[in-house]
Structures are given as structure tokens and as C-alpha cells.
Amino acid sequence: MTPREQEFLDYVQSGGQVETDDWLPEDYRAKLIKFIEMHGNSELMGVLPEREWILRAPTLQRKLALTAKVQDEVGHSQLIYRVVEDLGKPREQCLDDLISGKSKFHNVFHYPTKTWGDVGVIAWLVDAAAIISQKALLKCSYAPYARIMKKICWEESFHILHGRDVILTMMLGTDEQRELVQEALDRWWGPLMQFHGNPIPREDDPMYVWRIKSQGNEEARQQFLDGYVPQIWELGLTVPDPKLRKRDDGVWEYTEPDWDELKHVVTGHGPKTAERLELRRATREENAWVRRAVLAEAA
Amino acid sequence: MIYEVFRQERKGQAFAHAGSVEAPNEEFAEAYAREQYGRRGESTALWVVPREAVHEIDDFADELQKNYHRVDGYPLKEKLGKARERAEAARAR
Amino acid sequence: MSAQKLLELADDELILGWRNSEWTGIAPLLEEDVAFSSIAQNEIGHARAWYELAARELGTTADELAFDRRPDEYRCSRLVELRLVPDWAATIARHHLYETADEKRIAALKQSDDPEIAGLAAKIDREEAYHRMHAQMWFDRLQDEPRFQAALEDLRPLLDIRDEHTPKLAELWEEMTMVRRSVAGATW
Numbered sequence: 001m002t003p004r005e006q007e008f009l010d011y012v013q014s015g016g017q018v019e020t021d022d023w024l025p026e027d028y029r030a031k032l033i034k035f036i037e038m039h040g041n042s043e044l045m046g047v048l049p050e051r052e053w054i055l056r057a058p059t060l061q062r063k064l065a066l067t068a069k070v071q072d073e074v075g076h077s078q079l080i081y082r083v084v085e086d087l088g089k090p091r092e093q094c095l096d097d098l099i100s101g102k103s104k105f106h107n108v109f110h111y112p113t114k115t116w117g118d119v120g121v122i123a124w125l126v127d128a129a130a131i132i133s134q135k136a137l138l139k140c141s142y143a144p145y146a147r148i149m150k151k152i153c154w155e156e157s158f159h160i161l162h163g164r165d166v167i168l169t170m171m172l173g174t175d176e177q178r179e180l181v182q183e184a185l186d187r188w189w190g191p192l193m194q195f196h197g198n199p200i201p202r203e204d205d206p207m208y209v210w211r212i213k214s215q216g217n218e219e220a221r222q223q224f225l226d227g228y229v230p231q232i233w234e235l236g237l238t239v240p241d242p243k244l245r246k247r248d249d250g251v252w253e254y255t256e257p258d259w260d261e262l263k264h265v266v267t268g269h270g271p272k273t274a275e276r277l278e279l280r281r282a283t284r285e286e287n288a289w290v291r292r293a294v295l296a297e298a299a
Numbered sequence: 300m301i302y303e304v305f306r307q308e309r310k311g312q313a314f315a316h317a318g319s320v321e322a323p324n325e326e327f328a329e330a331y332a333r334e335q336y337g338r339r340g341e342s343t344a345l346w347v348v349p350r351e352a353v354h355e356i357d358d359f360a361d362e363l364q365k366n367y368h369r370v371d372g373y374p375l376k377e378k379l380g381k382a383r384e385r386a387e388a389a390r391a392r
Numbered sequence: 393m394s395a396q397k398l399l400e401l402a403d404d405e406l407i408l409g410w411r412n413s414e415w416t417g418i419a420p421l422l423e424e425d426v427a428f429s430s431i432a433q434n435e436i437g438h439a440r441a442w443y444e445l446a447a448r449e450l451g452t453t454a455d456e457l458a459f460d461r462r463p464d465e466y467r468c469s470r471l472v473e474l475r476l477v478p479d480w481a482a483t484i485a486r487h488h489l490y491e492t493a494d495e496k497r498i499a500a501l502k503q504s505d506d507p508e509i510a511g512l513a514a515k516i517d518r519e520e521a522y523h524r525m526h527a528q529m530w531f532d533r534l535q536d537e538p539r540f541q542a543a544l545e546d547l548r549p550l551l552d553i554r555d556e557h558t559p560k561l562a563e564l565w566e567e568m569t570m571v572r573r574s575v576a577g578a579t580w
Binding site: 320321322323326327330331333334335338 | 533
């Protein structure tokens with residue numbers, strides 16, 4: 001590390017933030033772009049499992065809430081890609097790389113949604129897992145990203161409440177509805193446990209070292225379990241992990257997640273990866289003419 | 300074109316930079332800014348400005364200790380202490 | 393104004409809103425995706441308000457009117473029931489045609505003797521002002537595109553066809569009510 005890079009590292013590690021036009025070490029810039037781009041990709045891909053259910057929402061209120069939630073996610077991807085673009089990588093290039101499989105998006109968005117139970121579980125638990133990661137970005141050393149995270153976290157707060165409302169309503173409904181919730185939870189638990197990534201010590205995690213995020217992977221997972229397992233259990237739902245328990249020292253024990261599955265999925269081999277990327281590719285191509293018509297020099 | 304968006308959260312508050320939108324012209328930029336920064340009624344007003352109209356200045360020269368026009372240029376504690384002592388001594392005589 | 397007449401309005405807004413919401417997540421531009429989704433949500437919101445008025449007269453609820461009738465009982469125009477995704481030119485053409493016609497309809501409703509109807513029409517009109525602006529903005533941008541002009545021509549006649557549905561409406565209804573029908577009488 002050069003002296004200038006060391007000075008930068010010391011600066012960010014003591015809480016310093018930088019702006020777009022400040023000098024950034026090459027490694028920092030590259031890792032930052034990759035991280036933020038993956039976040040943007042995830043918001044954009046996260047839309048696809050949920051939007052099918054916009055059309056199937058069983059009441060007008062749920063229809064509005066779910067449409068607004070998905071709209072927020074598209075809005076988040078807009079905010080995030082703008083940040084990446086200001087760092088030097090244009091949005092269209094990000095979309096090229098997403099569609100070609102060159103860049104990645106979070107594991108949970110590679111899985112199918114099968115029932116209205118999934119809609120509730122995703123909004124309640126997947127969004128909860130995401131918000132924990134997102135809160136750890138509020139103090140990101142790269143200030144433009146930290147600033148959009150504030151807006152993102154604020155908007156996500158209703159997503160979780162909406163999810164919880166959907167779940168509670170079903171849990172108070174019929175046996176069939178309760179079964180829908182349990183069945184969805186059983187399917188989503190594995191991906192949820194993998195969501196925060198393998199437990200690399202935070203000192204070895206470049207994202208933490210550069211203070212892009214302020215939390216290690218295991219810390220995030222523990223926070224998720226601590227916040228949400230009690231919420232799950234209190235409804236009479238079960239978690240499909242016989243080893244899951246909270247020790248006396250406050251640490252949650254659980255069956256080791258399948259890290260091979262995680263790697264397999266995020267490298268583009270999830271059950272729905274190909275189909276969803278194809279949808280993105282097809283709609284983008286179909287409407288390339290619109291971008292040309294609109295983004296051409298204003299009349 | 301990139302347009303910067305500034306939002307006022309409540310009447311009386313300053314407009315703060317909120318983010319940016321990509322749009323072909325002012326009309327689209329206004330529509331998009333309205334949506335991204337106001338669809339929840341979270342802003343009472345927005346300013347939408349083409350990025351090239353915003354000029355940043357971030358270098359300021361203050362080489363010669365210009366504390367004459369700052370509060371920290373007026374450490375009065377010692378002087379005040381002495382002035383009070385003098386006044387008390389004058390009253391005692 | 394009779395409940396049946398209100399249902400024309402409500403069904404138009406519901407089905408159009410449903411169709412417009414099909415673009416959420418896959419619109420041609422991210423910024424436009426967000427904007428167009430708000431329009432779709434407003435339309436559903438308007439439908440809900442009209443359903444609530446009609447529901448009082450008919451002794452039912454807005455959700456029941458929105459979901460629990462048979463496809464052939466809906467009173468919407470043929471224009472709104474077509475599935476236009478992924479054709480953006482047709483979508484904007486429909487948006488323009490609908491907003492133009494709806495403006496006249498709302499203006500008439502604002503003059504209604506029924507203060508509730510007139511009041512609701514006024515509120516909706518204020519929200520619709522943004523929709524009209526948006527439709528005009530896109531019209532100006534696309535008016536020289538042949539595919540847009542063709543779409544306008546194709547869709548214009550459908551505004552005046554009401555109560556005669558294509559199979560598209562039944563398809564939409566099947567999907568729309570799928571979850572709701574899956575557990576009879578459940579609360580969601």
C-alpha cells in the first residue's frame with residue numbers, strides 16, 4: 001500500500017467520508033463499484049419475483065401496497081445506478097453486465113415465488129434481512145452512497161410492516177392460509193440464512209476494511225436471527241432448522257448454511273436465474289427504441 | 300442529461316440536495332423528480348436543476364489567521380477577570 | 393347517478409390501473425417505471441373510491457365489487473382490457489386516448505347534483521392533472537413515430553365499445569382473482 005493509500009485507509013477507518021471527485025485508491029474504487037453495482041442489480045432483479053403477485057393481489061389495499069413496494073425497489077435501483085454512473089460506469093453498461101451474467105445479484109432473487117405466502121414471507125423476512133445490511137451502509141465511507149441509503153432505509157420501513165400485516169392476516173385466517181405461510185417459510189429459510197454471506201471475519205472482508213459497510217457478515221446474520229426468530233416463533237410458526245437456538249451468551253446457533261448452494265446460485269445457476277435474466281434482456285431489447293426516442297437530443 | 304434535485308422537507312426549511320435523475324429535457328426531469336422525491340408527500344417543494352448549472356467550489360484559502368471576524372478571535376475570559384478585579388478594587392477604595 | 397353508471401367509471405379505472413401496473417419493473421426507463429407505477433396506483437385508488445360510493449348503494453364492499461363479479465358483469469370499455477405489455481407505443485397511445493376522454497367525463501361529474509360525486513370528481517381531477525401532463529409529455533415525444541401513430545389509429549375506436557368484452561378480460565380476471573378464490577371467504 002502506498003503512503004497515500006495508507007492515509008486514505010486511516011482516514012476512512014476513523015470515520016472519514018469521501019465524495020465523488022475526491023482521490024480514491026484504485027482498489028477502493030473497484031471494490032466500491034462492484035459492491036454498489038451488485039446492490040443495484042439486486043433491487044432490479046428483486047422486482048421480478050414480486051411483480052407477478054401485483055396482478056394477483058387479493059384485495060385493493062394489498063394491490064396498492066405491493067405495487068408501491070415494487071415501485072420503491074425500482075426507484076432504489078435508479079438511485080443506486082446513478083451513484084455507480086457518477087463513479088464512472090454508465091447504467092447501460094451495468095445492465096449489459098447484469099444480463100450477460102458478468103455481474104451478480106443477491107441469492108434470494110434467484111428463487112421462485114409460488115404462493116401468496118411467499119409474498120408475505122419476502123416482504124417480512126427477506127426485506128428484514130436486506131434492511132439489516134442496508135443500515136450497515138448508512139455510514140459508508142463513500143458519502144453519495146451513504147446518502148441514498150438513508151432514503152432507501154426510510155422507504156423500506158413500510159415494506160416490512162406490509163409484509164408483517166400480510167402474514168398476521170393469514171395467521172389469523174384459515175388453516176389453509178396458515179399452511180401457506182409455513183410452507184413458504186420452509187422454502188425461504190435456506191436462502192435467508194445464506195443471504196448475509198459466509199462468516200468471513202470482518203478484518204478479512206475488504207468491504208469492512210474500507211468501511212464501505214460497517215458490519216461483518218456474521219454480525220448481520222446474528223442481528224437478523226435475534227430480531228426475527230422470536231417474531232416467527234411467537235406466531236406459532238416453526239423454523240426448519242432443529243439446531244436453531246439462542247445460547248446463554250446471546251449468540252444464535254444454527255445448522256451451517258449450504259455455502260456451495262450460495263456460490264452456485266449467485267454465479268448464475270439459481271432455479272430462476274436464466275428465466276429472469278431473459279425477461280430483462282427481452283424487455284430491454286423490445287424497448288430500446290423508446291430510450292433512443294427519449295434520450296435523443298431534446299427537440 | 301442529468302438533473303440534480305433539491306428538496307424542501309417542510310416550509311421554512313432550506314432546500315437540500317436529494318439526488319439526481321436522467322431525463323431528456325426539463326419537462327421529463329420535473330415529472331421524474333416529482334416521482335422520485337415526492338410521491339409520498341415527503342417534500343413540500345423541489346428544485347430541479349441541470350447538472351451543468353451547478354458549480355462546486357471546495358477550495359478556500361485562509362492562510363493568515365483571519366480570526367478577527369470569528370468568535371474564536373475573542374478569548375475574553377482573562378481580560379474580563381482582570382476588569383472585574385479592577386472594578387472591585389476601585390469600589391473598595 | 394346510478395350505481396351501475398358509477399361501475400362504468402370504476403371498472404375503467406380498475407382495469408386500466410391493473411394493465412398499467414403490469415409495467416412496474418419492466419418499463420423502458422427506470423425513472424419512467426417509477427412515474428408510470430404512480431399513475432397505475434392512482435387509477436386503482438380512483439377505482440376504489442368510486443366502488444366505495446357504489447358499494448353503499450348496492451349494499452356491498454369495494455373489494456367485492458372489484459373482484460367478486462363475473463367477467464361479463466364488468467362495465468369497462470374495450471380499450472382498457474387489452475394487454476399491451478411490452479408495447480410502449482400502444483401503452484402511451486392508450487394513455488393519451490383514455491386521459492383525453494376521461495377529462496371530459498370528469499368535468500361533467502364535477503357538475504353533478506350529488507355533492508359526493510361532485511366532490512370526489514374534483515379530487516380525482518386534481519390527481520389526474522398529473523396524468524394528463526405525463527400523457528402529453530410522451531405524446532409530444534412520440535408523435536412522429538409511425539408505430540405510435542398506428543397504435544392511436546388502432547385503439548381509438550375501442551373507447552366507444554363498452555360492455556362487449558374480449559377474452560382478454562376473462563384472462564385478466566382469472567389471474568386477478570386467483571389468490572382471492574384460492575381460499576373461499578378468507579381475509580387477506
